[in-house]
Amino acid sequence: MASSEKGQTVDLASLSIQQLSQVKKQLDDEVQHLTTSYQSLLAAQRKFRECLASIKNGIANSTQDKPLLVPLTASLYVPGTLADTEHVIVDVGTGFYVEKNVKEAGEFYNGKIEEVGGNVKSLEGIVNAKGQNLRVVEEVLRQKMVAANTSSNPAASAS
């Protein structure tokens, strides 16, 4: 049984059981790592969506004069009101924050959500492909082990 991976054609049947185990372990690790990255991307996307939602719901004109509690520290809140419903300050990365109006901020977050969404899709494709390879290797490994067992226990297989 031959399986080609990214230009490297490896005849799995020619590998010893030990080498197959190594390949399987390597694929296992890769899938693990990719799945963790996938989770992180999903979490990031969720955070951006939350930002978008809090802009839409919180900074509407209805909240303008409502009394708010503003956290000064993790355990100290101070009463206040929303001073500006038109502008927000957005974290754009590397320690920079930009003041934007509500519309621009919405566009910014939508852009981020789409970008991360694209990465999520391509990562999903890669994880699935690796999972496929892993299953193929496992199958060949299992067959080899069965073959090794039967060849070393001819009495058992004869019955």
Add this chain to the structure above:
Amino acid sequence: MATVDQQKQLQTLSDEYQGFQTELQEAISARQKLESQQQENKSVQKEFAKLSDDANIYKLVGPVLLKQETAEAKSTVDGRLEFIEKEIKRIEKHISNIQEKSEDKKMEVSHYL
């Protein structure tokens, strides 16, 4: 049949090879970190390009947001990007260097076997 001396030599060589492999791993992970910083700074640069000159940009210094001039912030990010690119080139040279040395070691080790 390898003599004790030869075995010791082999051991030393293969230890050195291991050392190269570890160094290679570290260099590769440093390169990945740089690449992710590069990505982040690129997206900040794009964001700044969209801004008009009177938009307010703030920099996070400790617990405080400090107001910065648009031009200054833009040039800070550009400068950072240049630095990161230089670092990436340097590390890539380092990586191919180590790879070469490690290949040579591998050849040496295989001559002993």
